[in-house]
Amino acid sequence: MKFLITAGPTREPIDPVRYLTNRSSGRMGYALAGAARHEGHEVVLISGPTRLDVPAGVDFVQVETAQQMYEAVRDLLRGVDVAILCAAVADYRPVVCGSQKMKKGADRIVLELEKTPDILGSMRSVFGFTGKLVGFAAETNDVIPYAQDKLQRKQCDFIVANDVSRSDIGFDARENEVTLVFPHHLVPLEKDTKEQIALRIIEHATIVPS
Numbered sequence: 001m002k003f004l005i006t007a008g009p010t011r012e013p014i015d016p017v018r019y020l021t022n023r024s025s026g027r028m029g030y031a032l033a034g035a036a037r038h039e040g041h042e043v044v045l046i047s048g049p050t051r052l053d054v055p056a057g058v059d060f061v062q063v064e065t066a067q068q069m070y071e072a073v074r075d076l077l078r079g080v081d082v083a084i085l086c087a088a089v090a091d092y093r094p095v096v097c098g099s100q101k102m103k104k105g106a107d108r109i110v111l112e113l114e115k116t117p118d119i120l121g122s123m124r125s126v127f128g129f130t131g132k133l134v135g136f137a138a139e140t141n142d143v144i145p146y147a148q149d150k151l152q153r154k155q156c157d158f159i160v161a162n163d164v165s166r167s168d169i170g171f172d173a174r175e176n177e178v179t180l181v182f183p184h185h186l187v188p189l190e191k192d193t194k195e196q197i198a199l200r201i202i203e204h205a206t207i208v209p210s
């Protein structure tokens with residue numbers, strides 16, 4: 001099968017030397033790419049900036065902003081059977097990115113932000129993707145209800161939900177503990193390395209419904 005996986009954070013520039021980003025290390029997405037490749041699949045990994053090595057045998061596309069990730073996903077979807085959108089995409093970006101470094105001035109300043117394109121939300125409705133679609137939901141509270149809502153709104157096959165209020169799992173951690181949220185059932189996966197969790201997610205993503 002052909003997999004498309006997004007990973008890592010995005011960077012949204014404020015000026016030539018500053019940007020908005022988040023704590024995503026990219027480990028979960030890279031582990032997914034490695035696991036899918038290990039299982040013999042063709043893999044395209046579209047990633048924001050990380051410090052990680054690209055798993056062997058994976059086609060790699062480096063991006064920086066949410067807009068670039070949106071365009072890369074749109075342009076590389078042809079022939080994809082399974083899309084797993086794991087990236088921690090910035091939801092907002094500065095409206096204006098100055099071409100010169102901002103100088104210090106007033107005691108308080110306001111940074112105006114606008115929404116970035118919703119890649120997961122565009123997969124079915126804008127890109128017409130008909131393959132298996134897996135999204136991630138990082139929440140600090142009401143993890144399962146929010147994931148169920150996301151599953152429906154973004155027409156995913158399942159959502160990988162994790163609780164980012166815990167520092168031992170999820171964002172920037174080596175281990176994860178997640179629940180796979182399907183339309184009519186939940187599959188809790190015990191705390192494990194991101195590599196092991198990735199293998200379980202790939203297993204579920206490749207099950208063909210009977």
Ligand code: CTP
Pocket residue numbers: 006066085086087088089090091116117118119120121134135136137138150
């Ligand atoms: N995602 C995306 N494009 C964005 C934002 C998020 O593709 N611009 C994807 C992430 O890769 C992840 C999922 O959407 O798979 C996370 O959704 P999230 O942004 O948390 O959901 P929202 O429904 O936008 O709601 P909220 O931020 O309020 O939870």
